[in-house]
Amino acid sequence: MDRTKIILLSVVLFPTLALAQSNEGNITNPSFSKAKKIMQKQIYTNAADMKTIYCGADFNADKYITLPAGFSTEVYKKRVKRWEAEHVVPAENFGRAFSEWRDGAAVCIDSKGKAFKGRKCAEKANKEYRLMQSDLYNLYPAIGAVNAARQNYNYVMLPKTASKDYRSFGSCNMLIDKKDHDAQPPERARGVIARTYMYFDAVYPKYKMSNQQRQLMTVWDKQYPVSRWECNRAEKIQKIQGNVNPILASRCKNI
Template structure:
């Protein structure tokens, strides 16, 4: 269970002392993973989606959470760091991604590197779940082929390109997305915004989420205001350092709608395809994950 009484007076005192001296923010995804293990999750022993007992060396205890392996037992035996907001969603609207994908963004775009290494966006996960989720959008898994990992109530729905987090982590997901939206310009479709608002109400901030945010603030110098300040999620901040390229967004997007998930064959124009990829989160339109939907039409 995520809610637990691990926050003792001693830990609280350490947090207060630590907050007075900020450490250097991680400079890369590799350094972020090391800091997350040693400075944020050093006394935590449950995975984010499934609540499996784990340690970083031994991996997850799948029996502790009733986890059923879907397909990859080797990957399920290790702990991996999950980006709640996938690197794909961070990078796909940036010029570096259009030019060479994630590797090129790492080497050429300091803002992408900062976003990829942001500790607020990293959580420990069973490796198989991290791999299955990949860059699927969050939502409700409704198809008959959706897979639930045994007693772990997370579900992956490859038919609908959806990953459904468990109830007790849905608010954490929403607040992380709002932070990444405000800090790095990550776009959230109208439908997802409505879903996240409902999730945040169902799963309010708890003791561990607050403590985690304090520890990250001590490292990075700032935390997630949706956790610490209960900020209004409807207040969308798109920082000047992260403008969305005008070539990627329709100037008359009101002509399109997310009400129906379309295939490339049903698109009337590249502009409509981009709207459905970027505003509606229809990842099926970008099969090779390079940020360009319906390539026969958009290239």
């Protein structure tokens, strides 16, 4: 049997294996609400894993957070009790690649006959967008107030000198530059963030990092190597979502 027939046969008999061997993103779950339930019920289920990405805050099976000692926020105070699903690669950063986000679509008309665009339209009109939005590799629990303050800001290394334009969260070393719309994550999150950006860049043609962002993520990937926790999380997601994370696959071999 020639190689072409073997490949075709493997696709028919072992579709999950065939998918795992290709650099594809999420093609199984187009529902963001379902993705959040999967996070809660199937991924973050062990006490040791139940920590938010930026602040390392503990949470329980009902998503209620125990805030770190000294945590404080002057904004979004109503969003600190339960974790929210944070898009490490912000939805807007890849959403603007879709015409529905930028310009709207014929189906994006509300009950009053008014046209709308943006995230709401992209989610309604484009399945490819919904799949990207629901990709579990890109979703992490975060304290709601931190998630809200980060918005769609790029990750950077901020100047070491303190600035009145920086928003901080007490003992959680997450800094938000309100003036220039940048965010500096704590060290605990930088490697995970880097490899998430690299994954999105590898599997979604609609998304490409800027040269500046790529340079930073390459540095963070090397400075903060992959952990066993990160690899275990990827294994769970691969079983649920069906696609391999090619960035973590190579890094987790020796973990």
